[in-house]
Amino acid sequence: MIGARCAEIHSVKPGAKHDPLTPFHAMSDFDATDYSLADFQWNDNPDVLSPPKDFEEWSSDPRIQVAFDLFEQELQDSPSARTTMRSNIDGEAREVINLTSYNYLGLSTHPEVVEAAQQAADDYGISSSGSAMLSGTFDLHNEFSEQLAHFKQKEACMLFSSGLGGNMGAIQGMLQPGDVLVMDEKCHKSIVDGGTLARAKSVSFEHNDPESLDAQLERHSDKRCLVAVEGVYSMDGDLVDLPAIVEVCNDHDVPIYLDEAHSTLMFGENSRGVAEYYGLEDEVGVSFGTLSKSFGGVGGFVCANEPLIEYMKSYASPFQFSCSLPPPIVAGMMKSLEVATRDDTLQNQLWDNVEYFRENLEAMNLDLGESESQIIPIIIGDSAEQLYPMAVQAQQRGLFVQPIDFPAVEAHARRFRISVSSELTQEDIDEACNIIEDVIARPLRKSA
Ligand SMILES: Cc1ncc(COP(=O)(O)O)c(C=O)c1O
Structure with a gap:
């Protein structure tokens, strides 16, 4: 029983060292710096309103507090x-x-962007006060969705009130139990959480490694699979090897989900992203972007073929059950798109x-x-x-x-x-x- 529980604990976070069954105060050689956040994801406290018993002791160590x-x-x-x-x-x-902000192009304070947002606040107020489906779709949302779909060379686009919600919602909208989400091991947590929300099986392949991807697709050849990669990887700043990924995916007839959070407005002749940079836009089934980085605002967007977007709207919880983007943000982001692409x-x-x-x-x-x-x-x-x-x-x-x-x-x-x-x-x-x-x-x- 104890062994089983520990195995479960260790499967929660690879690299976790702390066995909650051996509390820190019982360890003569306890050194807080030997442990990390990976060690406390499993809460052994019977009271769900309290953090794990050793978490406070660990986190109050001055070296951890820093x-x-x-x-x-x-x-x-x-x-x-x-x-x-x-x-x-x-x-x-x-x-x-x-050196920490993702406001890569300075658009969050660009005078034209701020003015557009201010004007929309005057015209529409500061919130859409409703979900897109029921009461939160404004003319601004429709116009911006069309602009983004056109920009990304896809048929349709849906807007989310966060990038994280966009990844989670899109993957939830596409996958179901029995499907397999095959991710690059360096994919963002929002993609991982999308797989969890969809209750799909999630597996990863070695970073940018076509052979490792091929092995995963081979292993799951009897399932519906989706391959998720990022244009620019957020911790390393390297690019997806899209030509190699496309080749493997085409061999297996599996579609690609490309997260261009850190590459939209930055890469490609028309700043459409890494898929444009490689000349492979048509090979990408779903193109994801966020408005919180180079756009300088907040929100996420997902572009794909129209029937899929229309279908996903009914099954992506962060779209269906959450307030739509505030109109001033949408107006500001339309201006960001214009400013960043006019030259x-x-x-x-x-x-x-x-x-x-x-x-x-x-x-x-x-x-x-x-x-x-x-x-x-x-x-x-x-x-x-x-x-x-x-x-x-x-x-x-x-x-x-x-x-x-x-x-x-x-x-x-x-x-x-x-x-x-x-x-x-x-x-x-x-x-x-x-x-x-x-x-x-x-x-x-x-x-x-
Ligand atoms: C690759 C990637 N995808 C998605 C997101 C989520 O975007 P947002 O912060 O706009 O919710 C991030 C955020 O850092 C990211 O790095």
Whole structure:
């Protein structure tokens, strides 16, 4: 019984080390830094209103508390390249260079976007106050859905009030018990949760590995399968090897679901994303995008053939049972689409910044993984003891860059993740790199 329970616990999170049947206070050599969030997903407390018994002891350790303090820090200004942040670490409000936002093209504060949102707030109020199906579809939603479908070269589009809801809802709308969701192992949690919501079997293949994908499709050849991949992977900034994935999927006659959260408005001649960049748009069955990143707003959208979109509307809970996007957001996002596609100004600024930033980081001999995009990881290795003090020092020097720890990434590849924005100036990048050299690169060289 005990063994079975532990097996269940360990199947919850690979890499979990803590056996809840051996409480921390009973361990003479308990060291909080040996454990991670992976260890507390299983709650052994009979009271569902309480966290796992050891969680509080673990999380109150000062070294762990620092990690929690680095979450949910208070921004007191827009998510721009320079912003004001009140630090959870020392309570100070300071101006920081912001390398954490996905506002890649600076559209969340673009004057035309803000003006469009303000005008829509005057015309429609701030909320649609109803689900799209029953009372929350406005002319703005219809117009924007059509624009997005046209932009993504698909027949139809449905809007969701979050990107996460979009992935979950679309996958729930397409799959059913008995189906198989075959995901790249680096896919976002919203795709994983979509499989859970659909009660489909979820399996993964090795990152960007066509042979591993082929083996999974072979194994499940008697089932209805959907292959999910991302245009740009959010922790590593590398691109999907779409030509190889398409070849395998075509061999098995299995459709592709492509999450272009971090690539829409960024890649391809017309900024339609990575599928356009590879010239493979027709090979993608469902194209997902979010409005919270390069669009600078909030919401998700899913584009596919019209019968599928019409069908999914009745079965995707985050669409059917949730309030539709606020009209000011929709109007703002329509303007974002227009601004970002009328010429390449913002994209050129962004890619110039990415190149300049990358050159500077490479000159410091930092490990940038396989990044090919505006997401650049600085992989520091397995040392959590270095990760958090570095993050705190960076912040105190005026650089907001987030540490990413296990289990979000593998324990041997802890990292900082830089999101480059078109809004950064060369001076911002120079200053950021000086801080990175002092608090990350030099200490890493010393400890090598
Ligand atoms: C690849 C990917 N898909 C989906 C989402 C969810 O998008 P949103 O934050 O807009 O809900 C994210 C968010 O970070 C993401 O990185």
